[in-house]
Amino acid sequence: MTSLVIAEHDNTALKDATHKTVTAAAAVSAPVHVLVAGKDCAAAAQAAAKIAGVEKVLLADAPHLDRMLAEPMQALILSLANGYDAILAPATTTRKNYLPRVAAKLDVPQVSEVLKVVSPDTFERPIYAGNAIETIEAPAGKKVITVRTTAFKAAGDGGAAPVEAVSVPPDPGLSAFAGEELSKSARPELTSARIVISGGRGLGSAENFHLLDSIADKLHAAVGASRAAVDAGYVPNDYQVGQTGKVVAPDLYLAIGISGAIQHLAGMKDARVIAAINKDEEAPIFQVADFGLVADLFKALPELDEELARRGYK
Amino acid sequence: MKVLVPVKRVIDYNVKVRVKPDQSGVDLANVKMSMNPFDEIAVEEAVRLKEKGKATEVVAVSIGPQQASETIRTALAMGADRGLLVKAEGAVEPLAVAKILKAIVDDEKPDLVITGKQAIDDDSNQVGQMLAALLGWGQGTFAHSMELDGQTAKIAREIDGGLQTVEVKLPAVMTTDLRLNQPRYASLPNIMKAKKKPIVEKTPADYGVDTTPRLKVLKVSEPPRRGGGVKVTSVPELLDRLKDAGVMP
Numbered sequence: 171m172t173s174l175v176i177a178e179h180d181n182t183a184l185k186d187a188t189h190k191t192v193t194a195a196a197a198v199s200a201p202v203h204v205l206v207a208g209k210d211c212a213a214a215a216q217a218a219a220k221i222a223g224v225e226k227v228l229l230a231d232a233p234h235l236d237r238m239l240a241e242p243m244q245a246l247i248l249s250l251a252n253g254y255d256a257i258l259a260p261a262t263t264t265r266k267n268y269l270p271r272v273a274a275k276l277d278v279p280q281v282s283e284v285l286k287v288v289s290p291d292t293f294e295r296p297i298y299a300g301n302a303i304e305t306i307e308a309p310a311g312k313k314v315i316t317v318r319t320t321a322f323k324a325a326g327d328g329g330a331a332p333v334e335a336v337s338v339p340p341d342p343g344l345s346a347f348a349g350e351e352l353s354k355s356a357r358p359e360l361t362s363a364r365i366v367i368s369g370g371r372g373l374g375s376a377e378n379f380h381l382l383d384s385i386a387d388k389l390h391a392a393v394g395a396s397r398a399a400v401d402a403g404y405v406p407n408d409y410q411v412g413q414t415g416k417v418v419a420p421d422l423y424l425a426i427g428i429s430g431a432i433q434h435l436a437g438m439k440d441a442r443v444i445a446a447i448n449k450d451e452e453a454p455i456f457q458v459a460d461f462g463l464v465a466d467l468f469k470a471l472p473e474l475d476e477e478l479a480r481r482g483y484k
Numbered sequence: 485m486k487v488l489v490p491v492k493r494v495i496d497y498n499v500k501v502r503v504k505p506d507q508s509g510v511d512l513a514n515v516k517m518s519m520n521p522f523d524e525i526a527v528e529e530a531v532r533l534k535e536k537g538k539a540t541e542v543v544a545v546s547i548g549p550q551q552a553s554e555t556i557r558t559a560l561a562m563g564a565d566r567g568l569l570v571k572a573e574g575a576v577e578p579l580a581v582a583k584i585l586k587a588i589v590d591d592e593k594p595d596l597v598i599t600g601k602q603a604i605d606d607d608s609n610q611v612g613q614m615l616a617a618l619l620g621w622g623q624g625t626f627a628h629s630m631e632l633d634g635q636t637a638k639i640a641r642e643i644d645g646g647l648q649t650v651e652v653k654l655p656a657v658m659t660t661d662l663r664l665n666q667p668r669y670a671s672l673p674n675i676m677k678a679k680k681k682p683i684v685e686k687t688p689a690d691y692g693v694d695t696t697p698r699l700k701v702l703k704v705s706e707p708p709r710r711g712g713g714v715k716v717t718s719v720p721e722l723l724d725r726l727k728d729a730g731v732m733p
Contacts, residue, residue: 237648240623240625241623266609268613270578270610270612270614270617271623273579273610273614274614274617280578280610282607283607283609292702296607297510297606297704298607299607301500302510302704304701307702309700343653344652345623345650345651345652346651348638350646350648351640352645352646353646361644389733400663407628407642407661407662413604413607422726422732439710443731445726451715458712459713460714461715462713462715463722465719474719483733
């Protein structure tokens with residue numbers, strides 16, 4: 171009984187989300203195969219071959235898979251689906267984009283954003299933005315699953331799986347890539363950073379948001395934001411942490427000027443330690459924060475920056 | 485061109501959900517229900533296409549209990565032309581929803597289906613993609629902006645790290661993300677007008693779809709609670725505490 175993991179990569183580097191999905195897959199149905207689909211992505215396939223517990227890596231390399239668009243990815247995965255009992259992908263924006271297409275064509279109900287594999291057919295997943303956890307049993311037959319990667323430990327290296335090229339169905343020609351605008355940042359990615367510092371509406375403006383920069387640099391932290399700050403136009407949407415944005419689980423989450431709306435808490439409450447600075451001592455964020463400082467952030471942030479410098483953080 | 489907008493009736497965005505003590509589900513009794521916020525954005529986008537003269541008709545569809553007709557009325561008050569209610573009690577899973585919608589699309593032959601990227605109750609994020617697959621159509625999910633250009637839709641999508649633009653051949657399915665637009669409030673005259681707009685009622689059986697759930701919900705529980713911690717009085721104290729907790733680099 172074998173499972174197939176759809177790898178997360180950018181054609182060059184394999185992402186950590188893949189390792190985490192392998193961990194979930196091993197609990198559903200072992201052995202685990204990994205599909206690396208893209209263009210000129212052999213290096214990512216080689217990296218996948220090193221993941222402990224992976225029995226085989228399938229490499230689907232074709233020009234039209236460059237951007238891993240939904241329609242050709244559906245065709246590819248369906249062409250491979252026969253040999254597998256379970257198909258899993260990390261619940262990233264690219265994978266969420268096409269896995270339901272695969273499930274629909276297989277006539278299988280997809281299980282989205284799995285937090286825990288209770289048994290090979292029983293899963294926990296968040297509903298209502300994580301305000302309730304549903305335990306569900308999937309019917310007999312193929313499983314199609316997306317995985318909330320922050321809930322799983324990454325599988326380590328140490329494997330030496332063979333890489334096998336697979337044939338790629340032609341492009342269905344329903345859509346075409348027409349451009350990309352990625353926010354440029356030298357900082358770690360939000361979903362994999364060990365420390366995240368997020369700002370809310372309390373920062374008051376796009377300019378003030380830069381008060382977080384120097385602190386983030388000293389802590390090697392990723393910068394995030396609440397939906398209120400995104401809606402107010404202080405920062406782009408891909409900064410957003412919460413139900414409708416990204417879900418993070420860093421070692422330390424610093425919430426600055428964030429009131430702590432339910433929808434925001436859904437995205438960060440699994441952080442190991444939460445610290446909050448807010449001038450409103452009634453703010454709901456203090457109900458989840460391990461350490462709370464009631465203070466005017468325009469005083470506290472410069473002080474924090476100076477104190478970090480004094481303690482040798484550069 | 486015709487635009488079909490599937491909308492779902494869900495617990496209002498601002499209501500704090502409560503898990504039933506017997507863990508059989510979430511308490512829906514006497515709770516305010518509203519249109520799924522992402523679906524509101526979908527209705528707004530469709531109505532704007534009509535106002536720009538690009539769409540000729542906007543049809544709002546909901547699958548749910550009788551009260552889902554109120555959700556359709558909201559869409560009609562925002563500017564949709566007519567409604568279609570597929571009456572179904574209990575939870576209807578995304579795949580069954582997609583199958584019903586496919587049958588409706590076969591009937592109605594819209595050029596574009598616009599719906600929310602996910603419903604804020606089950607958070608599945610599946611229906612749009614499943615519908616596109618069943619129809620053999622292209623898709624643009626998590627839309628941030630959209631332009632229609634003859635036989636294609638140019639859709640900028642919210643992806644991890646930024647935006648990706650795809651050109652999708654019509655007919656197609658688009659799912660909405662938050663920044664696509666700001667939905668309007670229906671004006672009182674439009675709410676009155678919406679009462680006269682037609683809503684046709686159907687059942688899943690009319691479309692030959694069995695909505696019996698295939699995923700079995702064993703229980704619904706509260707998430708692990710995080711206790712509130714301690715208040716600190718100064719920035720240095722905060723840093724000392726974080727250092728003691730072992731989370732400082």
